[in-house]
Amino acid sequence: MIFWKKALRGRFFSPEKKISYLERAEKRAGFFFLLPSLFVLVIVIAIPLLFSLIVSFFNYTFMEPGFSKFTAFKNYIKTFSDPYFWNSLWVTFKFVFLVVSIEFSIGFLVALMLNRNIAFKNVYYTILTIPMVMSPIAVALFWKMMLHPNLGIINFILEKIGLSPIDWLGEETNAFWTVLFVDIWQQVSFMILMLLAGLVSLPQDIYEAAEIDGTSELQKFLYITLPLMKPVIFAAITLRIIFAFRTFDLVYVLTRGGPGVATDVLSYYIYRQTFMGLDLGKASAGSYILLSIIMFLIIVIFKTIFQKETSSK
């Protein structure tokens, strides 16, 4: 929290700096221009957030919707004492960590390759954007068809080349990695495009100077590209972490959290609390726990960016 205050003070309320009338008027006008979108944001984000925070402290179910039974932290305690919650948390962490790091590695590699002068660039761009614009449900459904152990094309090819068919979704470890793979297949282009946008906008004169000085490709990458790309890298990773924590559709279509509890991610756990358990109080508590975890991670990452920036200045 202190970090936010500092950042805000530095940016908006610096008391040392005197602002002229004109500047103030401009700021005020800016605020008025912001008002409509602020209003919409309050209605669609702030109010539901506040509502679910309040709900999480009540025994609010679909059977008895209402705020008659205040339970204080009981919903949170119940959630924390559920072993399947901890399992979901662990699965989610594992999933997010692996998905983001693998996507980042592949993404950066491909972005670097695409940043060179190669033929058919536009074709690659088009192919890359296709999975990203597809709905996750559709992606999951067609992968499920292709991965069908007896009738899917993937096992068919495996058998044709003399390998034994693989049980992609019916075995715990396989199922986890299959969901992971499908997610990477769909989302890696986000990473590529984001990093590529960063690479394209890097100033070229530094590279030219470095070439005159006779630096190797590896040196250029380590000492110029990486440091300059830091803000973009952090932004890309942060966004992917947020999206990965919310992964739901793939799990819902491919495995339903199974086999056993191998792919039971937190968002699916919360979905079940809501629509099967009909317990909005407990589901809200779970959502707030998920929200706090994501917020915490983002703050840590943001902090790292700002520190890097100040130390490099």
Add this chain to the structure above:
Amino acid sequence: MKFLIKFSLISLIFLFLIFGISFSQGITLHMLMEDVPETHIIKELLPDFEKKTGIKVEFETILYSDMHPKLVPQLMSPQSQYDVLEVDNYWAGEFPAAGWLEPLDDYVKRSNFSISVYIPSSLEMTGYYKGKLYMIPMYNYAMALIYRKDIMNDSKVRAKYKEIKKKELALPKTLDEYVELAKFMKKYVGIDGSAMQAQRGDPIVMEWTNYLYALGGNYYDKNWKATINDWRGIKATQLYIDCLKNAAPLGALSFNLDDAFRVMSQGKAFSYITYWWMLPQLEDPKKSTVAGKVDIAPIPGKGGLNGGWGWAIPKNLPKERKEAAWKFIEWVESFEIAKKRALMGGAPTRYDVFKDPEVLKKYPYYTTVMQIIEKARPVPEFQYSAEMIEIVGRELSLAATGKKDIKGALNDAAKELNDLAVKAGLRK
């Protein structure tokens, strides 16, 4: 002044447009329907209803899994967008308990609507809740055993069976016999014995419940104490996992209804415990390579799982919409339309349709189906049926993957089921 005239003229036009549209259309009934053959059949017949009553009907057709999440917010809101509901038997306890459905006893009495034509097991399941009529049975999907009669009658298979098992090959009469037969098929005939659907969630629970009921087991006893972990539950689970490991296709642990159907319809399995209306699907040469080679039988043992849908009217509707909704139910459940639906491939719920000579001529196996429905039992219906299925599904999946032993998994499920019964106020 000019501006005022312009403004009022434009407003007037808009007003006329809005009122014009709403008046010219009369009442339009909106319904959320599952994307299954029955829905498309009814959709084809709708012009008849519109002609007779002048009421228009619009279907919003979606997948089953999205229905409950879409219906609940509507039923909780001040006024539902949907005028007629199709209620799955999973929700047949939840919706009336939450007070979301309009009791239909008065409507039935007022319009002399006969409910005695319905098979009692259907009426108990998707009709009454605590003695009051909330739903009219619409559709039935009791589970049955569908098997390949060509393999059963194959002389080589019969000879092999006699050689190995020292008896004649016959349709299984008990659950043990069924699992033995399925295992035999996989081991000696080279075809998967049972196209199982063991995906976590409702697929595994639906299938396993047949095993439980076949042995005479139950989820709860009369006092809502969980009995899922008694000897019947344990034996059912042992047999289920045995069948899964030794007679099911690769990957059955991730299969839902459709995945298993694909295996069966491609001729890659000997049998399939599934909803009885899958038979016409498997008999359709466009969808299946085993058309003409399959037959239906009751689940071996003491009966299988019953399932079905009922028509209902949401409570949060204005009176005239409720009346229009009832008109629709009366029409769609009349003998004339019910028979037409059946002849087009629908799933009947009425005795008179099941016994109709024309229907029987087209679907001779309906006599068997009627017996299957009469003997079938639904899952316990209460507020938390959906959560109960989720819990049992999780524990069964854990047992099937070997993460938990069978007894431990069932004990854990029983403990949570007892908590649910307490939460629902069914016991202390």
